[in-house]
Amino acid sequence: MSFEKIEQVMEKAGVQAVIVTDPYNIRYFSGFSGGEGYLYISHSGRVMYVDSRYTLWAESECKDCAVETTGIKRYREINDRLVREGVERVALEGKHLTYNMFKEFSDELACKNITALSDELELIRMIKGADEIEMIQKAESIGDEAFTYILGEIRPGMTEKETALLIEMYMRSHGADALSFDVIAASGLNSAKPHAVPSDKKICRGDFVVLDFGCVYNGYCSDMTRTIVIGKPNSRQAEIYGIVRRAQQAALDNIKAGMTGREADAAARDIISNEGFGECFGHGLGHGIGLYIHEMPRLSVSSDTVLESGMVVSVEPGIYIEGFGGVRIEDAVVIEQDGVRNLTKSSKELISV
16 A cells, blocks of 8 residues: 555645544555554554554554554553654544544643644545455445345335345355445335335335345445335336436436536436426435445535546435335446446346336
């Protein structure tokens, strides 16, 4: 892992050292996946500080930085290094730390000239390398397989909770290390809730069922959504589904490197709005996918971020109508110079089961 970009962040912030606390940034810049500890980065060196529970773990994963075990006074080792290196100004991840955690660092660190970073380190993670994309592709493939599996299992009378559990069990038993997020299985009127929590509601004939799920493979996340119908769709269901599918395809056909997140969002949103359902699409078109399921960049009406080749994002327009139900279709794609490469292979026909 090249630290050139971190050094640029340090130079811009006017600091001699950064203490990284976000677990996803720690993993990206050190390789350590334990989730606890502090990664110290300065012009003089890089050190992963962990307590004794994680020493062997960190030593096995941190290939390009030293590992030190902290004692009961966990700031002593960091302070010794700050003093030894003559650090006069240090940066913390203000976006990640709570007020109490930031105050504790401020009280305990030997260096009292402290500044807060926002999302500068996360931004470095936006453009994925070939190996990262390969991990996301593998995770997405497990999701595709899980979707094929659940189509053969879901039936009227099954609850949303049971459906979600079957998807989770399939992914975990077919190579997934964990879930990217809790599985969403929302049926009938619940499908109008974009982030519905699976309930004891039984799936009924005639229901839309929104299935949104993803898994983690070697640290990297996947994300996909498909909406199906239990039984034969009625004319309104077919209409709403058709609009969302056209909107998503328009986005897939138009998104490319060089446009902003706002412009990408508009490629789908304009179609939904022109059909009279603009108020029923309340979230952004997509988000970055990587070590964390919701990373930068954002594809939304407020995003000025310029898309670049190598970014991996979701493309997930939806229409949600209270008292009727909802539809969302989501793929994970790699931004390329002249378009996108779709990592999600599952059919987007309106499937009836």
